[in-house]
Amino acid sequence: MIKRELIASLANREEGPVTVAGWVEKVRDQRYVQFVVLRDESGAAVQLVNGGVVRELDPNSEDPKDADRHVRTTAISEVATGSFVIVSGELQKNERVKLGGIEVQIDKFEVVTAADPETPVAPDSGIDVRLDWRFLDLRRPEQALIFKIQTTFLQALRNVWVEKGFIEVQTPKLMASASESRAELFQLEYFDTTAYLAQSPQFFKQMAQAAGFGGIFEVGPAFRADPSFTSRHATEFTSVDCEFSWIESHEDVMQLHEELIVAGFTAVKEKHGAEIEKLFGQTLEVPTVPFPRIPLAEAKEIVKERGYEVPRNDADMDPEGERQIHAYVKEKYGHDFVFLTDYATSIRPFYHMRHADNASLTNSYDLIYRGVEISTGAQREHRIAVLEQQTVEKGLDPKEMSFYLDFFRHGVPPHGGFGMGLARVLMLMLEQSSIRETTYLFRGPTRLQP
Ligand code: AMO
16 A cells, blocks of 8 residues: 555644645645645545645755755646646644645655646536536535445444344345336346346345344335426335334334444444535434324324325325425424335235234334435234235236245245335435435436446
8 A cells, every 4th residue: 555644633643744645626836835725535635735846946046955046946837627636744833724724834745647738527516417427426524425325324233233243145136027016117128038127136135034034124225217307206216125024013113123223323423414514514413212203194184284195096195295294293293204104905916914903004104304205114024824815806817926926935934124215315314406416426317427
């Protein structure tokens, strides 16, 4: 590895020789002195100073330092913003320097790779230009912070799962049939047949229950041929999934779900709380448990009393309904999360278990965070006769589903789980306007590059 120090670590360091490396953010080239702002992946920036600038080398100068200074001065004069450089020099404290009260007096300035003089994107460019130049957009510290937060969040979830003995799986994304419904299904040529891209790991995470794994989790891609351009839909997104056995109802799934959310938020607050405050101007709150739970039918009534009627009676909450129920929960419980429970059978997939005493309702929930759905979870139907019946009722062909139905013919424990959209969680946590900001490389109906 090239020996250098991370810029964020310089604040706590003594004065003395130092080597730093990163990209040039700004150059101020004055007559007798040059200033460079250098930033690296630690997110911090430092001011570099080249004093005693020699613009033209005096051919009679006998001081070898003059030649060095001339080379340095020329390199700095010519360096374009965005170039990656390695710089050695003396770290000095200087209270007048706004950038952390330190600066580096440059001895050696080496341009490793020069950037083009024109930068095609600025922080205030529109989202599409920023996505076209995503690698440059991601150099902004707040953009990189999003993915540091994502790493911490997922690590915390993983710790909870691993602690509980859950197994991590990677389910295939190439499928012979639809994995949710035939809606929003990507189809592709697969040698002499047709394959479909997995809309979720649903069937294969349930398979792990029949395999006797107990509990599993997966963080992986899911694909939906959704032609919409909303702030919360992508055609490819990262789905955080888990599934586990021996549950009594969807209540057990909700309990694990809220435990995971709390662990994730706690870890993010501990590690990044100060940076979130600085770069996003907000204080991250770790939610309290239990999260409020409201049956969907009741939630619709509450929303109606607030003056908004969710369009159709048998329908899911619409986005405005979700915003309204969040406003209610925030006012009443001071909470940003709410589980809407017991969705109607008519709007839930065939694999959801129905209430023992009311077949028109399912043992299911959606988790709403700040007025947006981030997850769906449920207890699954594990009794083959009932499952077959529900398959037919929903208009599916049991023959096409036979690989899945077979999981339930050889013994399977009661089980349930959830799927959660990772970019949605981050969007809402950091109050971003769209999942385009919180997805590393967004995929939508008109975006396949970069
Ligand atoms: P569902 O279809 O509700 O449930 O998806 C689960 C979660 O995935 C996210 N999501 C999306 N994110 C971005 N773009 C999309 N087009 C998109 N579609 C869904 C949402 C959503 O809440 N198998 C079930 C889950 C389960 O029961 O375990 C499922 O896929 O955050």
